[in-house]
Amino acid sequence: MTEYFLCWILFCVGLYCVLTKRNLIKIIIGLGIMEYAVNLFFILLGYKKDGVFPILSKTLETKPEMMVDPLPQALILTSIVIGLATTCLLVSLAMHIYEKYGTYDVRELRKLKG
Amino acid sequence: MIIGAVIAVELKDLLGAIVAVGAVGLGLAAAFLFLQAPDLSIVQIVVEILALIILIRAVGLTEKSSVRKSNWVSPALALMFIAVLLVFAYKALLDIPGFGSPILKVSQRYLFQGLKETGAANLVSAIILDYRALDTLGEATILFTAVIGVLAVIRKIGRKK
Numbered sequence: 410m411t412e413y414f415l416c417w418i419l420f421c422v423g424l425y426c427v428l429t430k431r432n433l434i435k436i437i438i439g440l441g442i443m444e445y446a447v448n449l450f451f452i453l454l455g456y457k458k459d460g461v462f463p464i465l466s467k468t469l470e471t472k473p474e475m476m477v478d479p480l481p482q483a484l485i486l487t488s489i490v491i492g493l494a495t496t497c498l499l500v501s502l503a504m505h506i507y508e509k510y511g512t513y514d515v516r517e518l519r520k521l522k523g
Numbered sequence: 524m525i526i527g528a529v530i531a532v533e534l535k536d537l538l539g540a541i542v543a544v545g546a547v548g549l550g551l552a553a554a555f556l557f558l559q560a561p562d563l564s565i566v567q568i569v570v571e572i573l574a575l576i577i578l579i580r581a582v583g584l585t586e587k588s589s590v591r592k593s594n595w596v597s598p599a600l601a602l603m604f605i606a607v608l609l610v611f612a613y614k615a616l617l618d619i620p621g622f623g624s625p626i627l628k629v630s631q632r633y634l635f636q637g638l639k640e641t642g643a644a645n646l647v648s649a650i651i652l653d654y655r656a657l658d659t660l661g662e663a664t665i666l667f668t669a670v671i672g673v674l675a676v677i678r679k680i681g682r683k684k
Contacts, residue, residue, distance in 0.1 A: 413616045413619075414612075417609060421605045425602070425605055428597070428601035429598045434537050434541075434582060438541065441544055442544065442547065449554060452555060452558050453558065456558050460559055461559060462561055463634065463645070464561075464647075465644045479633055479647045479650055483648075483650035484658075486563055487659065489570050490566070490662060491662060492570070494669035494670070495669060496574050498669045498672050498673055500581045501673045501677050503581055504677065
């Protein structure tokens with residue numbers, strides 16, 4: 410319960426960053442923080458107390474009954490890679506905006522548009 | 524990690540903020556390790572380093588961070604919105620099962636039949652590459668679409684017309 414709530418606070422830090430900051434790079438950082446929080450939340454949901462990682466092995470003698478949930482891990486593995494791809498795309502767009510307008514500031518961009 | 528995130532949000536210097544967010548990401552990798560997800564931890568470290576390199580490349584363009592006027596209305600509104608969100612999140616979090624006791628409805632089959640049906644010892648990769656291979660195909664599609672998007676944005680030839 411406490412862990413879930415801390416995870417939500419991390420999400421809210423990222424959300425606050427996205428909502429209030431004016432710098433494009435700061436907004437990208439906020440999105441990254443939100444993404445971390447969501448990934449962590451899924452893994453927290455799948456965690457079993459005193460569980461072991463879901464890899465079957467003859468030497469370690471681990472039983473399926475005591476393993477943590479492998480399904481969220483598989484989904485989050487996908488999600489992390491997609492997060493990298495979206496970050497790449499956002500950064501390249503921001504760099505293009507910087508080359509064109511000479512600033513990362515969102516308010517300046519609005520002024521220059523008119 | 525929360526402290527690192529707050530530092531990353533509030534630092535005026537962009538490079539410092541990026542280093543702080545890198546600390547958050549590597550802390551996340553350590554947290555995955557404690558939560559018994561070694562595969563995720565490895566992927567997170569690699570992705571984090573790549574993301575840091577890309578972000579630092581973007582910041583290398585700027586000479587100085589812009590001076591900002593303090594605007595009190597917007598942060599207050601955002602904080603009110605976030606407070607409401609947290610209240611609802613707290614109510615919703617009371618309904619899901621507690622920390623350390625997952626439901627394991629679908630995963631039960633994966634855990635017990637996984638070795639027999641797929642022959643993979645690592646159950647995470649069994650799910651990724653066998654049970655949910657279409658999901659992974661979609662991931663690859665998104666990845667290549669993003670790469671095409673990046674190339675289209677940053678290429679130099681053909682834009683100067």
